[in-house]
Amino acid sequence: MGFTLGATLLSSPIYSFMAAETGNPNKMKNNKDKLGIALVGLGQYSTNQLAPALEETENCYLAGIVTGTPTKAEAWKEKYNIPDKNIYNYENFDEIANNDNIDIVYVVLPISMHAEYTIRAAKAKKHVICEKPMALNAEEAQSMVDACAENGVLLAIGYRLHYEPFNQRVMELGQNEVFGKVQSIEAVDNSNMTRGSLDVWRLNKDLAGGGPLMDLGIYCVQGAVYTMGKNPVAVTARFGEVTEPEYFHEVEQSITWEMEFEGGVVAKCESSYADKEGKNLLAGKAENGWWRLEPAYGYSGKKGETSEGKMDLPNIYEQVSQMDSQVESFRKGEQSKTPGEMGVRDMKIIMAIYESANNDGKRVELKF
Numbered sequence: 001m002g003f004t005l006g007a008t009l010l011s012s013p014i015y016s017f018m019a020a021e022t023g024n025p026n027k028m029k030n031n032k033d034k035l036g037i038a039l040v041g042l043g044q045y046s047t048n049q050l051a052p053a054l055e056e057t058e059n060c061y062l063a064g065i066v067t068g069t070p071t072k073a074e075a076w077k078e079k080y081n082i083p084d085k086n087i088y089n090y091e092n093f094d095e096i097a098n099n100d101n102i103d104i105v106y107v108v109l110p111i112s113m114h115a116e117y118t119i120r121a122a123k124a125k126k127h128v129i130c131e132k133p134m135a136l137n138a139e140e141a142q143s144m145v146d147a148c149a150e151n152g153v154l155l156a157i158g159y160r161l162h163y164e165p166f167n168q169r170v171m172e173l174g175q176n177e178v179f180g181k182v183q184s185i186e187a188v189d190n191s192n193m194t195r196g197s198l199d200v201w202r203l204n205k206d207l208a209g210g211g212p213l214m215d216l217g218i219y220c221v222q223g224a225v226y227t228m229g230k231n232p233v234a235v236t237a238r239f240g241e242v243t244e245p246e247y248f249h250e251v252e253q254s255i256t257w258e259m260e261f262e263g264g265v266v267a268k269c270e271s272s273y274a275d276k277e278g279k280n281l282l283a284g285k286a287e288n289g290w291w292r293l294e295p296a297y298g299y300s301g302k303k304g305e306t307s308e309g310k311m312d313l314p315n316i317y318e319q320v321s322q323m324d325s326q327v328e329s330f331r332k333g334e335q336s337k338t339p340g341e342m343g344v345r346d347m348k349i350i351m352a353i354y355e356s357a358n359n360d361g362k363r364v365e366l367k368f
């Protein structure tokens with residue numbers, strides 16, 4: 001799965017920042033060597049994970065924010081010492097093109113807004129990190145990749161699990177056939193949305209594109225693909241029963257699907273927004289052994305075991321590791337480990353899963 005960057009991009013003028021410090025007086029003294037990130041959308045994930053992570057990152061820092069809520073702008077300005085000139089709203093966002101403090105725009109909005117803000121950021125000649133899932137569908141995702149290529153900027157997806165030890169270990173076990181050839185995979189990522197508000201974008205089809213498959217199931221899709229180190233050849237899927245119609249009249253309540261790989265290996269997957277236990281796992285069985293992460297996808301508390309015993313690995317601050325690694329790639333003019341093209345691939349798989357579920361579980365073949 002080679003995601004490489006054309007040599008032409010490396011010679012683009014936007015890479016001038018790689019060679020020299022910007023010397024910008026607005027950067028805090030200790031941030032001189034760091035690239036400036038602007039977070040777009042100051043919801044839960046930005047507030048509780050990304051902004052605190054950006055206080056610990058070595059290669060980047062929180063330079064700016066983009067928000068439609070003036071009170072949030074005030075609070076963030078105070079808390080993170082953000083100069084007024086680095087604070088934008090959704091209307092004047094494009095002026096970010098003229099701001100040397102901002103090297104990277106990180107899109108942390110509802111899914112329906114990812115494409116618009118990624119493309120606007122690319123036109124402003126800023127590198128982009130976009131949250132998962134990348135877009136509402138594969139075509140929209142491809143348009144984001146194209147816009148970044150046309151504007152000579154790099155696009156990375158916020159797939160944090162590629163940057164943490166437990167999931168990295170699974171990649172190694174599966175792809176390097178440490179226990180022989182992989183024979184089967186199981187992946188489940190469930191949450192419970194039925195205790196909370198009905199007025200949330202995740203339950204709105206226009207904003208979210210779909211339900212748990214888009215939001216959580218994407219981790220299972222990823223888990224299966226990075227266990228195998230190759231793309232699936234076909235999928236079959238079924239929507240689960242709707243027992244909470246008050247919540248799930250626009251997006252699916254739950255879905256189960258199978259991803260079939262060359263040689264007949266099958267990944268059995270499940271994702272639900274109505275599981276009180278919040279099942280969360282990635283497991284694999286190979287010729288001579290097995291492994292199991294449970295929980296596999298949360299921000300912390302991961303646990304792993306193989307047929308040889310417990311995985312002795314640390315839980316790290318994944319968002320720190322992710323952003324530091326992605327920014328290091330950007331500095332070198334290289335694609336990150338999780339580039340836009342990977343996001344497009346995943347949207348193709350997700351669209352095929354929905355196509356199958358909408359057609360009584362028919363087998364949908366995939367071509368990449």
Ligand code: NAD
Nearest residue numbers: 041042043044045046108109110111131132133158160201
């Ligand atoms: P959230 O609802 O907490 O925040 C969304 C933000 O978008 C809010 O600041 C809201 O004001 C803003 N917004 C702008 N226009 C909006 C509109 N029309 N409707 C609703 N909100 C609007 O959501 P979140 O949990 O922070 O998720 C944001 C993104 O981050 C999503 O793409 C999500 O999938 C992703 N995410 C990723 C992870 C991860 O582990 N990588 C974890 C959580 C969320």
